[in-house]
Amino acid sequence: MKNQSPQCLQLFDNPKDVAQCVQILQNGGLVALPTETVYGLGADATNPQAVRRVFEAKKRPTGHPLIIHVANIEDARKFSSDFNNVAEILGSTFWPGPLTLLVKRSNRVIDEITGGRETVALRVPSHTLFQKVLAHFSDVGSGAIAAPSANLYGSVSPTTSQHVSGDLGDRIDAILDGGPCGVGIESTIVDCSVTPPVVLRQGAITLENLNDVLAAIGVVVSDQVTGESRAPGMQISHYSPSAEVKLFENTSDLKNYEKTCIANGIQVATILGSSNREIYARELYALLRSADSLHPQEILVLLPPATDIGVAIRDRLFKAAAPR
Numbered sequence: 201m202k203n204q205s206p207q208c209l210q211l212f213d214n215p216k217d218v219a220q221c222v223q224i225l226q227n228g229g230l231v232a233l234p235t236e237t238v239y240g241l242g243a244d245a246t247n248p249q250a251v252r253r254v255f256e257a258k259k260r261p262t263g264h265p266l267i268i269h270v271a272n273i274e275d276a277r278k279f280s281s282d283f284n285n286v287a288e289i290l291g292s293t294f295w296p297g298p299l300t301l302l303v304k305r306s307n308r309v310i311d312e313i314t315g316g317r318e319t320v321a322l323r324v325p326s327h328t329l330f331q332k333v334l335a336h337f338s339d340v341g342s343g344a345i346a347a348p349s350a351n352l353y354g355s356v357s358p359t360t361s362q363h364v365s366g367d368l369g370d371r372i373d374a375i376l377d378g379g380p381c382g383v384g385i386e387s388t389i390v391d392c393s394v395t396p397p398v399v400l401r402q403g404a405i406t407l408e409n410l411n412d413v414l415a416a417i418g419v420v421v422s423d424q425v426t427g428e429s430r431a432p433g434m435q436i437s438h439y440s441p442s443a444e445v446k447l448f449e450n451t452s453d454l455k456n457y458e459k460t461c462i463a464n465g466i467q468v469a470t471i472l473g474s475s476n477r478e479i480y481a482r483e484l485y486a487l488l489r490s491a492d493s494l495h496p497q498e499i500l501v502l503l504p505p506a507t508d509i510g511v512a513i514r515d516r517l518f519k520a521a522a523p524r
Contacts, residue, residue: 217376218329222336224373225250225345230257232350232364233333234378235325237298237387237403238357238485239364240269240347241372242333251312251346257371260353265314266346267300267321267387271334275343276322281306286419287392293413296326298387298404313346319393329378349386350375356441356488356520359384363489384482385512390421399423402512404481438519439485441492443469443499445521454502461498469496477510484513488520 221231225242228250233242241258243250245268255262270276273291277283282304283291291301305320314320325331337343349357351367358364361377388403390410397414399407399421410421448454454470461468469491473480491499501517504510 218332218336221333221374221376222340225333225337226341228253229373230254230371231333232358232361232368232372232375233327233330233345233347234361234376234381235269235327235330235347236381236383237325237385238359238381239350239361239375240325240330240345241350241364241368242269242345242347244337244342245269245313245344245346246308246310246342248310248312251310254346254348257368258348258351258353260348262312263315265317265319265321266348267323268309268313269323269325269330269334269345269347271331271338271343272296272324275338276301276324279306279309279320279322279344280304282393284392285417286390286397286414289413289417290390290392290410291324294405294409295324296331297324298326298383299323300387300389300401302389302391302393302400304393319391321389323387327378327382329376333376354438354440354524356439356492357386357485359482359485363485380482380486382482384484384486385509385516388512397421402515404478404509404512406508406511408508438522439488439516440520440522440524441488441499443492443496445488445499445501445517447501447503447517447521449503451502454500458500461500466498467494467496468498468500469494471499471501473502473504473513477504477508477513480504481509481513484516 225244231242232239243254280303287301300321300323302319302321309320350364351358359381361375383404388405389401391398471487504513
């Protein structure tokens with residue numbers, strides 16, 4: 201264990217650190233935890249006061265629902281009154297992993313988690329450290345952890361412990377350092393409470409992946425989302441750096457615009473990303489944060505093709521570039 205400050209601890213991967221994190225959660229505290237997607241700001245999902253602290257620390261509007269993280273599909277079922285066939289198939293196939301399922305809530309789910317909605321978002325993360333915390337917390341506590349991204353609301357999501365400490369500092373109690381996140385963008389969210397099921401947020405698990413699995417029961421997932429924000433990440437403007445973000449479909453247009461900016465004294469930072477879309481996703485938020493740290497007037501970003509995880513990358517970038 202390495203102290204960062206009296207209020208915020210940097211914790212490393214050993215049994216003592218996991219036990220300390222769980223003790224903090226039991227006491228109603230906040231612990232930033234690594235997942236395969238981004239770092240999450242963890243709190244006991246059954247403790248109303250702890251959950252309210254999450255909203256306060258992130259400066260997040262209280263009406264926005266949170267995701268409950270559990271150790272396995274058996275635990276997920278406990279928090280749903282209707283864990284239906286679609287949820288069973290998707291959970292059994294993709295968990296542990298970067299998939300969140302929206303289902304009808306059970307009476308174990310507190311209103312602070314859902315914003316009073318009748319649905320709850322559930323996920324089984326695959327990160328080894330988060331799984332260790334969940335296993336220990338299941339032995340001594342509720343075993344359910346609410347964990348939105350561990351950053352200030354609306355800003356760029358964190359994929360390293362350094363990102364978390366820079367954003368939240370002494371607003372939280374501890375950070376469990378699991379290194380850089382492997383996927384790098386938030387989980388896919390599927391609303392299983394409606395027929396047909398709907399993708400509310402794109403992620404590493406694509407629409408094609410979902411439909412391949414559900415084809416056996418004749419179900420086709422829709423990606424046409426309308427209406428109120430039913431899950432995290434559905435806001436038009438989100439994942440935003442301080443600088444204005446401008447997006448380009450090809451390198452030629454980006455370079456021409458960059459030359460014009462330089463000629464006119466406009467300070468810019470440029471992100472081309474990797475041609476490997478999985479690497480692009482993994483590095484996306486770090487690239488945005490690094491570019492923003494240069495304090496440019498504009499950040500110019502090359503969009504990936506709208507193929508596989510490229511769809512999710514584009515979703516995040518369009519939201520980062522949206523008017524605020």
